[in-house]
Amino acid sequence: MNMREDLKKYSDFLQKIRRYFNDHNVLEVRTPLLLNNPTTDIYIDSISTTVNQAINAKSTKYLHTSPELEMKRLLANGSGDIYQICEVFRDNEQGSQNFNEFTMLEYYRLGFDIHQLMDDMVQLLKTLGVEYRVSKLSYAQAFFEYGDIDILNTDFAALKVIAKTHSLSTDFEWIEDLQILLFTHLVEPKLKDLPLCFVYDYPTTQSALAIVEGEVAHRFELYMNGVEIANGYDELQEAGAYRCCFVDEIDKRSTLGKTSVDLNEDFLLSLSDSLPQCSGVAIGINRLLSQIN
Amino acid sequence: MANYSTSQFKNGLKLMLDGNPCSIISNEIRKPGKGQASNKVKLRDLITGKTLEKTFKSGESVEGADVMELDMQYLYNDGSEWNFMDPDTFEQYLINDDAMDDVRGYLVEQDMCVVTLWNDNPISVTPPNHVMLEVVDTDPGLKGDTAGTGGKPATMNTGVVVQVPLFISIGEKVKVDTRTNEYAGRS
Numbered sequence: 001m002n003m004r005e006d007l008k009k010y011s012d013f014l015q016k017i018r019r020y021f022n023d024h025n026v027l028e029v030r031t032p033l034l035l036n037n038p039t040t041d042i043y044i045d046s047i048s049t050t051v052n053q054a055i056n057a058k059s060t061k062y063l064h065t066s067p068e069l070e071m072k073r074l075l076a077n078g079s080g081d082i083y084q085i086c087e088v089f090r091d092n093e094q095g096s097q098n099f100n101e102f103t104m105l106e107y108y109r110l111g112f113d114i115h116q117l118m119d120d121m122v123q124l125l126k127t128l129g130v131e132y133r134v135s136k137l138s139y140a141q142a143f144f145e146y147g148d149i150d151i152l153n154t155d156f157a158a159l160k161v162i163a164k165t166h167s168l169s170t171d172f173e174w175i176e177d178l179q180i181l182l183f184t185h186l187v188e189p190k191l192k193d194l195p196l197c198f199v200y201d202y203p204t205t206q207s208a209l210a211i212v213e214g215e216v217a218h219r220f221e222l223y224m225n226g227v228e229i230a231n232g233y234d235e236l237q238e239a240g241a242y243r244c245c246f247v248d249e250i251d252k253r254s255t256l257g258k259t260s261v262d263l264n265e266d267f268l269l270s271l272s273d274s275l276p277q278c279s280g281v282a283i284g285i286n287r288l289l290s291q292i293n
Numbered sequence: 294m295a296n297y298s299t300s301q302f303k304n305g306l307k308l309m310l311d312g313n314p315c316s317i318i319s320n321e322i323r324k325p326g327k328g329q330a331s332n333k334v335k336l337r338d339l340i341t342g343k344t345l346e347k348t349f350k351s352g353e354s355v356e357g358a359d360v361m362e363l364d365m366q367y368l369y370n371d372g373s374e375w376n377f378m379d380p381d382t383f384e385q386y387l388i389n390d391d392a393m394d395d396v397r398g399y400l401v402e403q404d405m406c407v408v409t410l411w412n413d414n415p416i417s418v419t420p421p422n423h424v425m426l427e428v429v430d431t432d433p434g435l436k437g438d439t440a441g442t443g444g445k446p447a448t449m450n451t452g453v454v455v456q457v458p459l460f461i462s463i464g465e466k467v468k469v470d471t472r473t474n475e476y477a478g479r480s
Contacts, residue, residue: 097323167347169350171353181329181348183325184331185333185348208327228325
């Protein structure tokens, strides 16, 4: 195929996404890419750069790793439903499916829970020509079915024993890292026969910025043929809840000896009016395309 | 011996695993969106020859194995040990008969082989891809209905049995591929 046809195909694909959101009254927004604070996410590193804001006034800025926090500022200030298609940047990425720069589609729907959001994603994907069989599995079901592990009721020590029998590393500080390793190596390969599979309700240890209810966090991921495509949450609302998460992540980064990052007070301040009840999801556009073509 | 971090992993790197020296065959990195990267590594155990798989978290470090591969000349077998010589240093190495299981039948005196040393001790020998062996026993060729049989078994002077064409007779020298144990022509 020639260059022009390739570009046309990609352009059409983006047009369809925009049309879908336009039809559903979700506004396209742009948020800053160059930020004052790096991400606190434990295993994601921001790319930093030095800028001159005036002569002899150098300061360090960070390329965004995701538009999440900047979009949440908009949500907290009354934006309503919004989406954004943008490039994101991550340092120290490794692996055949990971890149320092990739395209993300992130969107938020007010009043939705993750199950409504998953249904909405299926509709969006349909308009993009993806009409594959849809599977939905809770994280616990996936682990039980494909790894024979009762993940919500297995402690760190017992998981280490299981990991050892599968020749997997056990050298971890926290149980969630071992849960993730087991998921990646025992469960994910089994998802490759499922063209469109939502995994939802993660252990509270992997709540990230999702609302926790009982023994699970209302978080989901979309896998297409075993490839991780999207990650969504019932979003935390109160500034205090975000503060707790950030402080925990900053602590963990320091335990692992990673570059230290400051608490993003600007963001917390902008949540003085808390986030409306909403669900949001980030979709890797490049990976999605690779699973469609 | 130095330790190697997962970021230094590459094919052919020699590591110690469960007490045995191993060589990396492949190294696949996986990084979940929310979570730590891991390296899924396939290795060959240089002692047992078995392939194994192990997954490390990224950044983990593993003890390197002091493994060297040297070109050496095979000299002779004294019944229990096999004698090799480093042609540069003239240093001689004795290899125990146990380590020779797969290659015993392909060693021809004076041939250059690759000897793998672990902590300076030989652990395995790789013979040349092709060796010249002498047929010491085989049925006389061309007897009766032989069409389509593709050949006949022949015992070589080293003890190994190779399928050879029907026209080969005792006393002839033939070329054998040591990787496949197949006849590869006449001298």
